[in-house]
Amino acid sequence: MAAVAEIPTFAPTKKGRTKKALKPKAVSSNEANIAAGAIPEHSPVASKGKEQPSDASSFEKQLQEMQEQLEKLKIEKEQTEEMLKAKEEQLETRDREQEKLKIELRKLQKIKEFKPTVTIPIGLGIKDLEQEKKEKKKGGKKKPSAPYVLWCKDQWNEVKEANPDADFKAMSNLLGAKMEIHYRGREEAL
The missing domain is CATH 1.20.5 (Single alpha-helices involved in coiled-coils or other helix-helix interfaces)
Structure with missing residues (x-):
C-alpha cells in the first residue's frame, strides 16, 4: 500500500483576516494512488486500458445479446402500452356508466323529494265551510219544494x-x- 498523502485545505476568510490552514485531512489509498498516478493491476480501471484479442469477439457477442434484449424490451413495451390503452378505454366506459347512474340517481332523489302542494284554507274547519254554503244559499233564490214533499x-x-x-x-x-x-x-x- 502506498503512503497516505496529506492535502492542506484552507478555510474561507472574512474581510480583514488572514487565511489559516485547516488540519490536514487523511486521504484514502485510492485517492493517493490517483494523485500519484499509480493504478493497481487488479482494478477494473486497469483492465479497461489493456485490450485483448479474445475480448473483441466476446464484446460483439455481448453487443448482440444486448440488442436482442433491447428488441424484447421494445416488444414488451408495445404490449404494455396496448394493455394500458385497453385499460384506459375500460376505465373511460366505466366512468361514463357511473356518470349515467349518478344522473339517474339524482333524478330519483328529486322525484322522492317532490311534495305536491295542496292549498287548504287555514283556520276554516268543516263547520265553517258548511256555514259558508248555507249563507250562499240564503242569499240566493230558494227553489220551491216538490209536490211529493x-x-x-x-x-x-x-x-x-x-x-x-x-x-x-x-x-x-x-x-x-x-x-x-x-x-x-x-x-x-x-
Missing part, C-alpha cells in the same frame, strides 16, 4: 198519530204506500 208534510202528522212507535224508515214506507193508494184512486176517478 209538500204532500208528505201534510200527511206526516196523520200517519204519526196512527203509528206512534214507527221510526223514520217505517214512516217513509207508510207515506209511500198511502201516496200510492191516493194516486190509484185519482187514476180511477179519471
Whole structure:
C-alpha cells in the first residue's frame, strides 16, 4: 500500500483576516494512488486500458445479446402500452356508466323529494265551510219544494198519530204506500 498523502485545505476568510490552514485531512489509498498516478493491476480501471484479442469477439457477442434484449424490451413495451390503452378505454366506459347512474340517481332523489302542494284554507274547519254554503244559499233564490214533499208534510202528522212507535224508515214506507193508494184512486176517478 502506498503512503497516505496529506492535502492542506484552507478555510474561507472574512474581510480583514488572514487565511489559516485547516488540519490536514487523511486521504484514502485510492485517492493517493490517483494523485500519484499509480493504478493497481487488479482494478477494473486497469483492465479497461489493456485490450485483448479474445475480448473483441466476446464484446460483439455481448453487443448482440444486448440488442436482442433491447428488441424484447421494445416488444414488451408495445404490449404494455396496448394493455394500458385497453385499460384506459375500460376505465373511460366505466366512468361514463357511473356518470349515467349518478344522473339517474339524482333524478330519483328529486322525484322522492317532490311534495305536491295542496292549498287548504287555514283556520276554516268543516263547520265553517258548511256555514259558508248555507249563507250562499240564503242569499240566493230558494227553489220551491216538490209536490211529493209538500204532500208528505201534510200527511206526516196523520200517519204519526196512527203509528206512534214507527221510526223514520217505517214512516217513509207508510207515506209511500198511502201516496200510492191516493194516486190509484185519482187514476180511477179519471
